[in-house]
Amino acid sequence: MATLHTQSTARLMMAPAVVLLLLWMLVPLGMTVWFSFLRYNLLMPGMEEWSGFDNYYYFLTDPAFGTALVNTLLLVGGVLLISVGGGVALALLLDQPFFGQGIVRLLVIAPFFVMPTVSALVWKNMFMNPVYGLFAWVAKFFGLQPIDWLAEVPLFSIVLIVAWQWLPFATLILLTALQSLDEEQKEAAEMDGAGPVSRFIYIVLPHLSRAITVVILIETIFLLSVFAEILVTTNGGPGLESTNLTYLVYAQALLQFDVGAASAGGIVAVILANIVAIFLMRIIGKNLDA
């Protein structure tokens, strides 16, 4: 059993990590909260004054906020739909025996390791460019009019790019979960005369439900903060068509130098992320007990 001595040593060993994280969380977050109640613009230094909830009122009633919020939800929802739907299908396929399983698996997970700026620019230029891009060439090949992806359907294009990055993650995790499914259970169901569809619905899907939940929640946390892909492709445009909440706050802070409004926006983003986080923490917490 742990003695009093080892207890205090243990505390000492945890101290640096705990103290640093505490500082990292409390100091900047406290400052953000403080700034969010100030009239504070970097272009007018020394003019800071208390402004109550003005920044929140300004940020939340700005039409840009509504647009950005809708875009954020569409972006997260669209990517989840493609990556989780595609991930389940791919995982089921890759779980079957076939030749070159290991290599195909490596091919499928590769996009996850590509840095966001590279994948965004490769897609933007070499695939979605309306004149020289591969998509344009394919469209012309079939006698269709090529479309300017990032100008005409900017948000959808970004969804595609980001989904390409996250599909491997979903596939890998779902495949891992699938492989832990008891083979005998499937066989027993098969012998009882269950067809592939009912086997999928009654055995595979319930088994995967936990992994699917984890994938959805973890992806959501990251997808709420998509930034680089927007910065290097559309800069949030045209207009506000591809601006999400993260990009809006960035633009408010570092392009318009409005620290007060950007801070209020940051706090709104934190609250949104926390709602998702609470669910994720519950699931992981349960797992910790087991």
Next chain:
Amino acid sequence: MARAISPRRKWTITVIAWLLGLAIFFPILWTVLTSFKTEGEAIASPPSLVAFDWTLANYFEVQARSNYFKYVGNSIVIAVGSTLLGLLIAIPAAWAMAFSPTKRTKDVLMWMLSTKMLPPVGVLVPIYLIFRDTGLLDSRIGLIGVLTMINLPIIVWMLYTYFREIPGEILEAARMDGASLAKEIVYVLTPMALPGIASTMLLNIILAWNEAFWTLNLTASSAAPLTAFIAAYSSPEGLFWAKLSAASTLAIAPILIMGWFSQRQLIRGLTFGAVK
């Protein structure tokens, strides 16, 4: 026992799986191929898959024009530096939580995880201002610090899940033999924990290498890593596809190979042990 399936079915699945795998991998393959083309061939229509004059000129030109290796160096220093610093802080903490757990250990772990859920944009303004006022903007030290804190929860968690698998009896035995705490860590725990530490390190280098929020917002040029260097190609420079491809290929190749070797750890690290 795996069920017997007909060879025909196996071949069908093989074909479908390979086609899908290649389709998903294609953008990466295309980038690598384009990096060996001339700028003219890169935008040629119809595009050619392999039947072009292969050239290495883009690689030389990227280096000559923009001092590419400076950015590679920054990426290495920042990714490795933040990972090592993170390990230094996390190993004692994870060790204590795994081997001397208290009632509050679980709460501490969950709280650490919660800091990871904080969207970066929530602290962008203060971090930017602190960095500006202390001269840390566009410095490698500053970025190492930020990335260490960003990834610290993941490092602690991963190490914790690995350390927990080490049987505690071995430590007790060492203690009985009179090993001090320091000796216990250096001679008993570390060798057993080394594979876990190595996996954690690998995953973290990958995450730090690809991090593209703080690296884009806190650097301008002198400390800019590859993420920021590549982002500069979004301007008119982006028309040079072959050079963009060469720079991209070099930026993703080492990390892709590391990633392929650390699939399992990836799952463990990114799901915080919720999926094994």
